[in-house]
Amino acid sequence: MITTINPADGTTLAAYQAMTPAQIEQAVVQGSAAAAAWGRTAVENRLEALTRLAAHLRSESARLAALITAEMGKPIKEAEGEIEKSAITAEYYAANGGAILADEEVPVDGVRAWVAYEPVGLVLAVMPWNFPAWQVFRFAVPTLAAGNGVLLKHSPNVTGFALELEKVFVAAGFPEHLVTTLLVEEPEVPATIEGLIADDRIAAVTLTGSNRAGAAVGAAAGRASKRSVLELGGSDAFVVLADADLEAAAAAAVRARFANSGQSCVCAKRFIVEAAVADEFIDRFVLGVKALAVGDPSDREVAVGPLARDDLRVALQRQVDESVAAGAVLVAGGGSIDGPGYYFEPTVLTGTAPGMPAFDEETFGPLAAVAVAADVEEAITLANATQYGLGLSIWTGSPTRGVEVARRITSGAAFVNAVVASDPRLPFGGTKRSGYGRELAAAGIREFTNTRTYWVA
Numbered sequence: 336m337i338t339t340i341n342p343a344d345g346t347t348l349a350a351y352q353a354m355t356p357a358q359i360e361q362a363v364v365q366g367s368a369a370a371a372a373w374g375r376t377a378v379e380n381r382l383e384a385l386t387r388l389a390a391h392l393r394s395e396s397a398r399l400a401a402l403i404t405a406e407m408g409k410p411i412k413e414a415e416g417e418i419e420k421s422a423i424t425a426e427y428y429a430a431n432g433g434a435i436l437a438d439e440e441v442p443v444d445g446v447r448a449w450v451a452y453e454p455v456g457l458v459l460a461v462m463p464w465n466f467p468a469w470q471v472f473r474f475a476v477p478t479l480a481a482g483n484g485v486l487l488k489h490s491p492n493v494t495g496f497a498l499e500l501e502k503v504f505v506a507a508g509f510p511e512h513l514v515t516t517l518l519v520e521e522p523e524v525p526a527t528i529e530g531l532i533a534d535d536r537i538a539a540v541t542l543t544g545s546n547r548a549g550a551a552v553g554a555a556a557g558r559a560s561k562r563s564v565l566e567l568g569g570s571d572a573f574v575v576l577a578d579a580d581l582e583a584a585a586a587a588a589v590r591a592r593f594a595n596s597g598q599s600c601v602c603a604k605r606f607i608v609e610a611a612v613a614d615e616f617i618d619r620f621v622l623g624v625k626a627l628a629v630g631d632p633s634d635r636e637v638a639v640g641p642l643a644r645d646d647l648r649v650a651l652q653r654q655v656d657e658s659v660a661a662g663a664v665l666v667a668g669g670g671s672i673d674g675p676g677y678y679f680e681p682t683v684l685t686g687t688a689p690g691m692p693a694f695d696e697e698t699f700g701p702l703a704a705v706a707v708a709a710d711v712e713e714a715i716t717l718a719n720a721t722q723y724g725l726g727l728s729i730w731t732g733s734p735t736r737g738v739e740v741a742r743r744i745t746s747g748a749a750f751v752n753a754v755v756a757s758d759p760r761l762p763f764g765g766t767k768r769s770g771y772g773r774e775l776a777a778a779g780i781r782e783f784t785n786t787r788t789y790w791v792a
Contacts, residue, residue, distance in 0.1 A: 337491045337518055342408040342641040343631055344675040351494050353520040359527065362486065365512035367457045367536040370484025373513055374454035378433055381480055385429040388476070388507040389422040399468065399499065401633070406493045407464050408641040408677070410632045413595060421472035427759040428780065432480040435777045436784075447791045452784040454482030455562075456538035459531050461552060463544045464490035464643055465598045465699075470543050471500060473757065474564075475514065477780035479504075485514045486537070488528065491521060492643060529555045539563065539783050543600075546768055564772030564782055566600065566764060568697040569725030571755060572718035572744065573603035576711060577611040578732035583752070585619035588703075591728060591754040593627060593681055596639045597701040598647075600769070601726045601755055604698055605687070606705045607717045613707045617685060621667050624681045624703070629672065641677040642700050648679050651700040658684055658693040658704070668701070689720045697723065711740065718744045724767035726755035 339348040354362070373381070392399070400414035409417070439450040458478055462471050467489070475485050489497035497516045504514040519527050531537050532555040539562040542552045549565040556563035573591055575584050591603035608616050632640030642648050648671055659665055668682030681701040687694045693704040708714035718727065727746040729737040737751035747765040748755060757763040762773040772782055 337494050337520060339406050339492055339494055340644075341405055342643050342645075342677045343405075343633075345645075345677070348405060349495055351498075351518055353523070354518045359517060359519075359531075362512075362515045362517060363457070363531070363534065363536055366484050366486050366515045369510050369512040370454070370457040373479070373484060373510060374456070374482040376482065378436055378480075378482070381482060382429045382432050384508050385425040385432070385476060385480060388504070388509075389425040389429070391503060391507040392418050392422040392425070395503070399496070399503075402496050402499060403467050403493070404632045404640075406495055407467060407643040408632050409595060410637050410640050412635055414632075417466060417469045421468050421476075424472055424759040424775070425476050428476050428480045432477070432780060435780050436481065438789075443790070445792070447789075449789050451787045451789060452481065452781055453787050455783055455785055457484040457486055457536060458783050459486045459488070459528070459537050459540040461488045461528060461540070461542040461544060461548065462490065464493045465595060465600075467493040467496045468500075473763070473774050473779075474541055474543075477775070478783050479509065479513070481780050481784050483538070483783055484512075486517065486531070487514065488517045488519060488524070494518060525551060528552065532556055532561060533559050537561070541772070541774075541783075542566070549770060562783065564764070564774065565770035566772075566774065567768060567770040568723055569600040569602070569765065569769050570604045570695075570697050570721045570723045571601060571726040571728065571746070572721070573606045573728045574714050574718055574730065574740065574744075575606070575608040575612065575616055576714070576729070576731040576736070576740070577609040578736075579612070579730040580732065580752075581612055581616050581619060584730040585616055585623055587728075587730070587754050588616075588620050589623035589627070592703045593624070593639055593701050596642060597681075598643060598699050600697075601757070603726075603728055603755065604702075604704060605694060605718075605721070606703055607708055607714050608705065609711065609714060610707050610709050613705075617666070617683075617705060620703075620705070621683055624667050624683055627681050629678060629681065639681055639701055642679055643677070645677045647700055648677050651679055651698065651702055654692040654696060654698055655682060655684065655702060658687060658691040661691045663687045663691055663693060663704070689717070695721070715740060715743050722768040723765070725765040725769040726750070728753065728755050 403414040668680030672678035687704040741749035762778040764773040
């Protein structure tokens with residue numbers, strides 16, 4: 336049995352019966368057949384379905400957003416934004432998918448040669464709870480546009496929303512069984528996923544989640560010689576140089592860390608500030624953090640809701656306590672909030688450095704780690720002092736200088752004078768222990784295609 340809990344008050348929302356092995360087998364049979372038929376559907380018809388999907392998402396936005404808020408505690412305005420971003424992505428691929436997937440003629444004397452991007456079949460997706468809609472649509476929209484099917488194993492605490500996803504695609508006019516949600520009890524997940532990856536009817540796999548889960552999925556995909564995309568953890572650096580607009584940087588830092596109550600792989604987590612402006616930046620940043628409204632995520636004025644699960648609070652408290660014991664200074668927050676629900680105070684630690692959990696580990700909640708760098712060279716060294724490589728934000732009065740600094744720091748994306756974000760027009764993904772492969776843009780739609788060469792004499 337799979338049970339969902341409202342993290343705002345700890346009450347049970349619903350219970351769902353897990354699938355039997357026979358039901359999972361039936362889902363694979365039906366999904367494989369649906370994917371094969373969909374792959375033979377004309378591209379223009381596939382893209383028309385995306386236009387309908389965008390319209391349907393907007394018509395159902397209030398209901399879907401409320402379900403996200405109930406199951407994982409996302410502030411309601413952010414949940415609505417997640418649905419809108421998914422609709423925008425569907426529209427992007429509806430407008431641009433045809434050109435991206437079109438055959439590419441290659442001039443070769445005496446023959447006709449071209450490159451085609453053809454569907455691969457049924458793709459297994461293992462998805463997390465922190466963006467229940469966006470992270471699924473970010474993968475599924477381009478994958479469906481390319482002519483594939485989706486077998487979705489979502490996180491158990493958003494099971495209600497995962498089941499709604501099936502209905503959303505059918506309501507938008509996609510064939511039944513093209514997108515299928517699997518309900519698997521947690522103890523059975525590793526063996527079930529490994530078995531599916533080995534199954535010849537599964538063409539590829541994508542996972543967004545922890546490094547441990549990513550290592551297991553990547554290894555299983557390697558054994559099966561199947562394509563995989565992994566979007567794993569992150570500990571993004573937010574670098575503030577001495578010539579930055581501190582008012583703008585501090586305001587952006589609050590948004591960058593505490594959006595989604597800090598539960599995001601691509602949140603800024605380590606704030607690395609040049610010493611010349613560190614005191615002023617920290618003062619402004621802490622003032623902004625203390626002004627954040629914490630509470631019921633269904634309240635439209637609330638900026639920070641509960642953590643999705645109580646064990647996440649426990650992990651965050653350990654990271655705070657061990658970092659303070661190692662020399663970090665607590666300047667805001669620092670612990671759980673009394674009462675029902677899984678709330679944690681928006682927290683800021685200063686004086687952090689490599690060797691402290693708040694700096695070295697991925698922190699998944701409302702905790703910001705501030706480190707002071709003597710100069711630009713030390714800022715670059717500190718930014719690179721991580722096993723992760725997802726996003727990077729540089730703040731400076733000289734955008735040209737910001738790009739120069741960014742080129743010396745390893746990440747999958749670099750933003751100058753802006754908060755790191757994903758956009759359907761640009762590839763998204765990481766490097767180092769943040770994973771490999773890309774979602775979104777042309778790279779995302781082609782990840783799960785057979786790049787096929789044709790040579791006709």
